[in-house]
Structure formats: C-alpha cells, structure tokens
Amino acid sequence: MDGLDDIVEEFLVESHENLDQLDADLVALEKEPNSRERLSSIFRTIHTIKGTSGFLAFNRLEEVTHVGENMLSRLRDGELALTPHRTSVLLQMVDAVRSLLTTIEASGGEGGVDVSAVVADISAAMEDGDGPAAEAAPVAAEVAVPAAAPAATKAPAAKKAPAKAAPAKAAPAKRATRAKAAPAPAPVVEEPVAELPADLPALPALPAVPAVVAEEPPVSESVAVDHPEGEVATPDAAGGQGRRAVADSTIRVDVDLLDQLMLLVGELVLTRNQIVQNVARSTDTDLIRSSQRLNLIASELQEGVMKTRMQPIDHIWSKLPRVVRDLGLQLKKTIRLDMEGRETELDKTLLEAVKDPLTHLVRNSVDHGIEAPEDRKKAGKPAEGVLTLRARHESGQVVVEVADDGAGIDPAKLGAKAVQRGLLTQDALARMSPADILQLIFLPGFSTAAAVTNVSGRGVGMDVVKTNIEAIGGTIEVESETGRGTVCRLRIPLTLAIVPALTVECAGDRYAIPQISLQELVSLDAEKAANAVEEVGGAQVYRLRGELLPLVRLTDVLGLTSERHDGHVVIAVLRSEGRRFGLVVDRVINTEEIVVKAVGGQMKAIGLYSGATVLGDGTVALILDVQALARRALRTETTERQDSQKAALKAAAAASDTDRQRMLLAAIGGGRRVAIPLDTVTRLEQVRTESVEKVGNREVVQYRGQILPMVRLDRHLGAYGETDHEVLEVIVYADHGRSVAIVVEEILDIVDGEAAVRSDIDDMGLLGSAVLGDKVTELLDVRAAILAADPHFYSPVSSAPAGVPDSLLEV
C-alpha cells in the first residue's frame, strides 16, 4: 500500500463500501424496479465514484462509471425500463469497477484491466431492450436466466480461473451454509439458485473475479483466505470479494464501544493505581515485579485505547480553507491559509467540540483581524494576509493556535470601548496591564458585532468560544501586538476521560488540580513564608521572582479551617485566563492520572468542582475547577464590572473598595518612608547599579528588551540616601505599554491604606502623609514621580492619567 496517496486510499475504502451497498441496492431494485429512491441512491454512488476517479485521473474507471451513469440517469428519468438484463449489465459494471479498484490498490494504477467489453455491453443494453444481444460475453449469456444468473455464473468463473477456484468456492459456501443451513456446499450452489439472490444480495459480485485474478492472483488469494471470519461477521459486506487490504486494514467501530473501552481502561488505571500504592508497602519482590509489569501494561493499554479515538486535527482543519476563501472573497481580502502540524491527533470527542470554536476563531481572524489590502499596503505589509493554524503536542496537551498578521488588538481602544459599554470603570482600566485588557474580549458584553468591528478586534461570541473550550477542560488565551497581528491559543487536554492531576490536601481532604492549569509549585518554610508572603487584611501576595502573585487560600474559598499550623506555605501557581495566581494548600500529595467522573447536579451548581475522581486508595476526591476558582477568589475586572453595573448603591460600594487601598511601603533613605498604591505596581525588580545607563541627563536601564527610564525617588523627593548600593531596588510601573522604574532604597512592606491616619502635611512630589505601620509615611504622587522619569508617559493616551492620582487622593 506504500506510495498510495491518502486521498486514493480514502477513495478506495469509501468506494468498496459503496460498492457493497450498490450490489444490495441493484438486486433490491430488481424486485421493485420503480423505486425512484433506490435508483437515485445508486445513481449518486456511481456518480461519486465517477467524479473522484476523474479527479484522480483513473480514466478507465471513469469510462465505465460514466457509461453506467448514463444508463442509470435514463432509467431514473423513466426513459428506459429496468429489465433483468439491464440489471445484470449494471452489476457487471459494478464488478468491473471493483476489479479496477483492486488493481489500483495493488499497483497504484489501473493496470491492464480491460473495460471495453463491459462498456460495450452497457451501451448495447441501453440501446435495445433484452437479452439476445448480450450474448457477446459469456457472463451475459447466463444473465439471460434472470434470477438464477448471479449464482450460476459462479461455476464457470471458478472453472475459468483455476487459481481462483478455491477461495471463490470457500466464501460462497460459507455464506450458503449460513443462509440455508444446508449440510453440503455443492448442492446448494446448484439447487436453490432461484432464491439465492434474494437472500444474499451481495453474491452477484463474484463474476468479476476472473478479471481480478488475471492481474493479481496472490493478493486476491491471500485475502480470500483471510477473509471468512469477516464475512461471517458482516454478511452485508460478504459479497465483497473485492474488499481488499485497504478496506481490511481499517474497521469501523461504534464510538460507543470505544467509549465503553475507554471507561473500562479508566477503571483499570484506577485499580492499577491502587495496587501500585499497596504494593509499594510490600516487600514481596515477585509481587512488586508483577505490579510494575501491570503498571506498564496498563499505561500502554490506556495509550492504545486512547489512540483508537485519536484523529488528526486535519479532519476539522480541512474545511477551513474553504471558509477562509469564501469569507475572504466576500470581504475582498486576499488571505493565505498556512497550516502547521495538521497531523496532530486528539480525541474524537474533543475534536468535535473544538470544531465550532476553531471555525469561529478563523472567521474572526479573517473578518476583524486581517485588514483590507489597501490598509495592509499602507502599513507596509504585503497585501496578502496570512492566517496560520498551528497544532502541536506540548506537555500532555494539544496546543492549537490561530494566528494572523493583521492589525492586532489595540488595548487602549479595547479598554476605552469596555468603559464606554459600562463593562469596566475607567479606574479599573487604568490599573490593568495590556495583557489583562486583552482578556476583556472574552466578556459576554463584548459579543456584539458593531462594538467589535469598531475596536478592530475580535469578540463576536468570544465568550461562547471560551465557554465551549472550558467545557472540555481546555483554556484559551489571546496575545496581540498592535500592527503585527493576533494569536489565539487553545490548550486542550488530550482526552477527557483521564487527566494528569496534582493531588493536594486541604483541611484534611484531598483535592485534584488538573495539570493543565498548573505552572509550578512553591514551598516556603515558616521563616521564609513570614517574609515572602505579605499579608494584610486577608489579602496576600507573594513575590515570585519579582512578580506579585496574588494568593488565594483554598481553605478560605471552601470555608474550611486549615489543619496546617506550622507556618509552612505551599503554593500551587496556577494559570487561568492568562492570569496567574497562587493557590495556598496545606500540602501537596503527588501527581496522579485521574479518571474524571461526573458529579451530580447539586455539585455542579456549586461551580467550584469540575468533577470527582477516585484516588489510589479508594477515596473520592473533588476535582477543582481552576477557572471558576480564579473567578470566585480573585477580585477581577469581572466582579468590578458587575459591581459597577448594579446601580448607584453598588457604585458606592466600589468607591469604598478604593478607599481600602493597599500600599507598598518603601524606604527612600534618610529614614523617610513613602507609600505607593500597590495596584500601580507592576513588578518589583532588582537592578545592578552598573547596568544603569544614561540617555542625556536621564538614567535608564535595559529591561526585557526595552529601555526603562528611571527615577531615583530619593533625589526626586530631596532625600539623601546612600547612593553606592550595588543593587538597586526598583518598582516597575507600567501602563499602556510604557514602563518606568522607580528606584527606592528598600522595599519594606505592604499595608492596608484604610487603617492609616492621614494628614495634609506634604511637600513637592507628595500627596500628603499618613501613619502606616506605626510610622509617618509619605504618600507618593506617582504621577509626578513618573513624569520625572518619563515626561511623555501619559501623553499617548490622553484619558488614562486620571486613574492613578485620583485614586491616590482618596487614600
């Protein structure tokens, strides 16, 4: 089968199946010659084969089917009446097609199969009504005895081709036995000829065999010998003497059966886990060895069964070029569709589930992502837009990307739109990073076309896409660079049934966290935790490599009391919707492959659990829904949005939220302390003094590929700190893609602004002072400090600056 194109192979499998159906149809048609429906069905089948064979340049195949199609169309239109003779000629055609297919399969070409006789027969049968003319071929002669013909032909066929005799006999004998339960095969062939065709519609396939044999005796023989089991199992297909290797190497299996197998394998994996766990405590080496073996085999079996359900993503991608083409034409855009990794496989169920969201994303990219050719030229890009689909396996997940080289999404415009639509307050927007702003497209309120087109980006039903992807345990994230394009990235689990998960303990119970959302684990001993976890009023952050990671205590979310009192902190760093947060658990148990079990409606309604599983020791553990957890636990834009949407009363509540602002305390030298609103802080960094460079009279530092202007707070505020630090403590503040670095002497603490006693004693660069953490602390005018570092910081977006100082004033 080597060298056969995928297309040819698929064509062969499909055609073999169609031919089997065709045999049955033709014979049935003879019983009810006026059934238009059957005629149409036959016509369609032949038509399909003809079309494809023309496309694949199998000329003889096309010739046969073409003449057959002609006859069929005339039969269908009532121009010709169906006579037994014509039926036989049609069956002959089917046989010729079958032998051609066999040759194609064996040699890749049509070989020397001669179809002219069949073509002539059919043409002749079209011209005049009945039998006599058909004497040309010996086969047709027998056909003259209408019903008996198909069975009777078998005998001469066998005689004519001795090589074929044995298998040819074996197969029908078997069938005949099944049909009649007659003891001896021989009499069966001779005797009940009249009724055979009715019982076994597939039988007439046989006459064609000689032609095949002439070409490829070994193939047909071996197959015929192999085949009997298959024939018994599927009487319908039994006539398919022509069903050869391609068809044999694949088998259609009910998906339900696969599901059931998958379920059983799931159970097996569970039991394996239990055994492995128990055996680990044992000292019996034989037992340990066999449990290891079981472990291996179960894994392999699981993988194998999973593979049976795997299909290349190309199955759904193959429809997309058309979508892109049509939509491109409609929108007058020229778009090239590139596909990378089309052979990447994933579970059939998941494939189905991903189909619509993916189509949606592609449509979105074409519609809103890629600009019109004129605009592209103006932007210095080639007129032809490129849409790239990428798929790959990555750490037990399938990553599918839809990337375009279009205009990208402008966070500023997007944010402004969100504010305008009342989804977000200006205040909240000002505090969001560009990446966070991009996530706004997943808000349900963004799903109207008008809004989206104006904002240059996505959003038509992006919330629906997200919901669908999350429903199958996947995640979606979007990245965009203005002017460069947008990437939507789906992460999809390989399979739904068995997922790798981290098991953790919390308040004495165990919970499973799907690995798909897990990024890393951080364990802090009591001493470290005391310093590294900054806690105020129940809101905690941890500085993970300089980045502020909001912490969520699982016990708080679940309303339980932690059983860990030694001060250790175990953090599972999770990612959800492009944001990271740390889930604080009591302890981490291990990683385990878990079998996801559905939970009852009551559990689903809680909205924190995506299911349950049975762990190695037989206990039931709940599977945490990380997305829901993040939504519930984090004070997100979403909750703020809901707040702001709910009338004035809620607005007041939101205002009091701002009052209770958290402040970052920093020493600036000379014993002075300043407070900076925490939500204006993007990152905390340390910069080596020697890496500070100068641009004019300004200090800058290279940071993540950009030039970061610096302001030394001590100088800015007229304090006199020690200047010869080797390492500078830097607070990075970013907004709308610009960043500045504020240099302080030391980061001290994070405190709650509400508790502060305020005074209006202030100075240049300050907004006032307050007592925070028992000491008088100056409240930094962040805006002034930033402008000192980068005078143009606020200029690109005129509406934004209001956010920062305003919120500060309320402290």
Add this chain to the structure above:
Amino acid sequence: MTAPTTAPATSGQLATFRLDGDLYGIEVEHVQEVLRSQQLTRVPLAPAAVAGLINLRGQVVTAIELRERLGRPPRPEGTDPVVIVVRLHGEAVSMLVDSIADVVDVDAGDFAAPPDTLEGQARDLIRGAYKLDGRLLLALDVQKALSA
C-alpha cells in the same frame, strides 16, 4: 418510574427503613442496593443535605443525609448511617438513613394523606402514610427527597 410517585395511593412493595424513630418506605424498584456505612468525602459549600460523595465500586455517588432533608436532628454520635443506593433517571444517588427494615407489601386501601402534624419541608417529601398493624409507614417521595 413516574407512576408510583404521581399516583398517591398505590399497592405494591416498599423497602422500609428507620429514621429518627419513624418508619419510612420507598418503592422497592428504586432501590439498587443497601450498603453499610461508607467513607464519605465531604463537599465544601454544597447544600447542607449533601453529606458527601461515596465510592461505589469506582462510581462516584452523591450521598444525601435524609435526616437533614426531613428537618430532623443530626444522627447521634457514634451511630453509623446505612446507605441506600437509589437509581433515579439512570443515575445512582444514595441516601443516609438510620437502619434498614423489611420489604413490606402495602395496600392502597390503607393509604392516607400525610398527617396534618407534619410540617415544613418534610410535608413536601412525604406522599402519605400507610396504616400498618400498630404503626404508620411514611411513604417517601424519593425523587423529591434526593433532588436536594
């Protein structure tokens, strides 16, 4: 399955169990199996009546505390509940009761509306009572009781 619950008075067999001193019955055809006390995994934030999840031969089954459902006081310390696994709409659900009793043949003629003394949520969950020799058998509406 719907017939026994919609028609208030039926003859047939009821599987009976005891709960806080009373005798209750459910249609025997609903009962899949009865188990000794099982290890329960609690479900934080779930309704109070959800006692937890049990592992029924690899199936995860929700367990409903019937005392809570019927507004009765919690089971005394040290007494283990009995788990009745019920199959409803093809899904297994279980309920925790004090102890299991016999399967009883009931006659529609003995059926009476729920006693007026029954109050609150319990009244919605009890279809009525069968007057047996010397005691009352309360017929539980199993669908309502387990749809907590």
